[in-house]
Ligand SMILES: Cc1cc2nc3c(=O)[nH]c(=O)nc-3n(C[C@H](O)[C@H](O)[C@H](O)COP(=O)(O)OP(=O)(O)OC[C@H]3O[C@@H](n4cnc5c(N)ncnc54)[C@H](O)[C@@H]3O)c2cc1C
């Protein structure tokens with residue numbers, strides 16, 4: 130019989146230990162994992178990127194449910210272990226689950242430290258540690274304005290940048306006299322403060338909070354110096370505390386955390402600890418690089434008695450805030466025993482400092498240009514004696530590098546590229562050459578490089594380009610972890626092999642998982658529908674919840690309903706109907722949207738079909754990957770400046786493209802003069818009236834990644850606008866990757882490529898229009914469809930759903 134191994138804590142260190150263990154001996158243990166959070170293992174580090182709008186929540190899963198299934202691991206999520214009986218070698222959970230163990234791993238991580246201030250229990254006072262915190266911040270930003278972050282360390286500043294991106298006003302309250310005082314000296318910290326202030330953060334140093342004020346919800350902060358500040362949201366980021374209560378109650382020796390030896394063994398036989406909950410040689414780590422090193426050692430200990438030992442780690446950090454490059458490692462402050470080399474370039478706004486003690490590099494701080502960080506870290510890790518070196522060469526100037534080749538090219542093979550996962554240049558290059566890797570995703574899968582914070586992705590991409598001779602930044606990436614096939618491969622296969630349904634695509638292309646995942650299923654559903662519009666039967670279960678319910682789910686589980694109003698025009702009958710529906714269903718909030726529509730918020734799920742029926746209006750498709758709205762200005766009908774009928778054209782466009790499905794949402798606008806009141810300059814398709822003609826702009830984007838649209842052409846008639854818009858959108862539908870906005874698509878392929886087809890090739894323009902007409906010919910109003918079908922209503926509103934909720 131196999132030994133039973135139980136892991137408490139389904140986080141980054143614990144699961145990395147299992148991954149390493151499975152690599153060494155996949156058959157040795159029968160494994161059970163308990164995780165308090167209701168998710169499979171995700172990349173906690175990337176919560177900052179999710180908050181900053183660079184990544185979606187569904188992209189940060191490291192091991193989805195299939196991974197556990199495929200490796201025969203029993204996973205129990207949303208349930209905490211509350212008691213360990215070491216006599217009976219049995220664990221007990223909060224939900225009453227009981228499991229025996231032969232070996233037990235504590236990987237319980239940390240809890241965020243919450244300052245015990247009066248008022249700290251008020252609504253709106255949170256930490257930043259998990260998916261729920263991240264969702265709370267995103268949702269709060271939709272209704273509130275003022276955020277205050279307490280703590281100007283790594284976490285606080287990453288949270289503050291995220292909240293700024295979400296459109297909130299942000300104040301950072303910091304206790305020390307400089308930001309990131311655990312990582313930066315005064316000079317670098319001062320430069321950081323200036324940069325963050327320029328980005329819009331209000332930073333308060335040497336400020337101590339005395340109380341949080343407000344009724345039920347937080348309304349402000351009271352400081353020790355008598356000052357106060359308004360706040361709708363307070364995020365505490367003042368450090369973490371190892372989660373060791375359970376270990377303590379079990380009788381395991383603890384100090385600051387669970388005490389472990391060089392093999393990650395605790396004071397109890399067959400009980401181990403790894404990650405932030407472990408204390409090794411008086412050090413508790415709070416970064417993934419050392420935790421992954423511990424994981425490797427523990428895995429080898431679990432496989433053999435004479436495995437490697439853990440000797441401690443040299444840690445380095447980088448702040449993940451876009452536009453700010455900061456790196457810090459080891460001893461960064463000057464002392465009587467150290468000397469430092471420093472270069473402060475006030476023209477380029479960069480600062481570099483390397484600290485040397487007894488002829489060894491022991492620390493560094495880099496600001497503005499962190500390209501030297503892998504080399505410096507490598508010198509620290511290998512304890513390189515620099516006594517014989519010309520000290521100036523420790524910090525080479527950029528121009529010297531430019532002449533001699535890129536920094537990555539010049540690195541020796543043993544130098545680390547990926548700090549988080551400890552992967553050196555030689556390892557990556559051999560993997561690329563020996564296994565014929567061509568994409569960053571493949572390198573990530575094979576070597577782990579770039580799997581955590583993603584900070585090393587540019588270097589990995591450069592190595593790929595150097596090794597393959599191709600520009601790897603343009604390489605096609607696999608759709609997701611279920612397959613090695615790229616979006617382009619899959620679309621080509623669907624066309625060439627005439628594939629017609631999702632399981633067939635997965636089967637023919639050798640998918641690695643049985644049912645795919647939340648990334649590939651919606652993409653395949655879109656591609657199949659795009660290639661075979663007349664024959665493909667849409668797979669509702671492969672859609673995200675909003676698209677399946679034809680309404681937007683809100684933070685309290687209710688839905689928002691936006692009826693279609695072509696061109697943003699309504700009349701008194703429609704308004705009366707909407708008002709009657711709002712009264713009948715006690716709609717808590719009626720709101721005019723940015724797209725000039727009326728949003729009925731707070732509708733209960735079971736009332737959706739009757740609300741749609743009572744409204745008698747078509748769906749505004751405000752929830753889907755497809756055409757959303759055409760916003761219009763009043764134009765020549767009423768405006769003094771208007772020379773064109775913007776409303777008329779807007780309505781024609783909206784009627785033509787209503788229901789169109791696209792890789793991502795598409796927003797349009799028509800303004801009747803260059804004053805641009807309908808904001809045509811930030812839309813996927815924006816039309817602007819000029820004397821006797823229309824200018825067509827494309828690929829604009831509002832939101833987090835603000836981008837001004839690019840001018841496609843100028844035409845004279847409404848018909849030409851419709852024809853060129855259809856050709857442009859069909860080109861986008863056929864060639865963009867699923868979830869790629871028009872702005873990213875044009876960035877990738879270039880506007881000239883699109884112009885050649887859409888403007889210069891009459892035959893292709895006509896063919897694109899024809900294919901667009903076919904696609905549009907099958908679109909039906911989804912609300913009417915559901916209202917008219919009892920079966921569909923039962924299916925959607927009575928049966929329990931298999932959901933893709935993120
Ligand atoms: C927003 C953010 C950004 C970060 N950025 C970086 C970065 O850029 N670089 C870096 O190196 N580090 C970063 N970190 C730190 C890094 O994420 C942590 O060091 C790492 O996740 C710790 O791993 P762990 O497995 O020890 O703990 P965790 O990932 O916290 O996992 C522990 C898990 O155990 C569960 N658990 C606890 N008690 C029980 C119980 N009794 N029963 C069942 N389950 C239990 C917890 O719910 C948790 O899911 C960041 C952290 C945050 C919050």
Ligand SMILES: NC(=O)c1ccc[n+]([C@@H]2O[C@H](COP(=O)([O-])OP(=O)(O)OC[C@H]3O[C@@H](n4cnc5c(N)ncnc54)[C@H](O)[C@@H]3O)[C@@H](O)[C@H]2O)c1
Pocket residue numbers: 244279280281282283284285287302303304305308309310311336337338366367368369414415416446447448449
């Ligand atoms: N990029 C990264 O590597 C990264 C990003 C986020 C989080 N993390 C890790 O997550 C963990 C938590 O991060 P953190 O920034 O909360 O911890 P931290 O301990 O690094 O920083 C906490 C900061 O809060 C300040 N502080 C403490 N009490 C305060 C008070 N009363 N008022 C105002 N400020 C106060 C401290 O001066 C300190 O600078 C750490 O282990 C960190 O390394 C790392």
Ligand code: SF4
Pocket residue numbers: 762763764765768769770771772775800801802803804805806807
């Ligand atoms: S865009 Fe020009 S025409 Fe339209 S409302 Fe504004 S000023 Fe008037």
Ligand code: FES
Pocket residue numbers: 546547548549550578579580581582583584585586
């Ligand atoms: S350095 Fe963080 S993933 Fe490579």
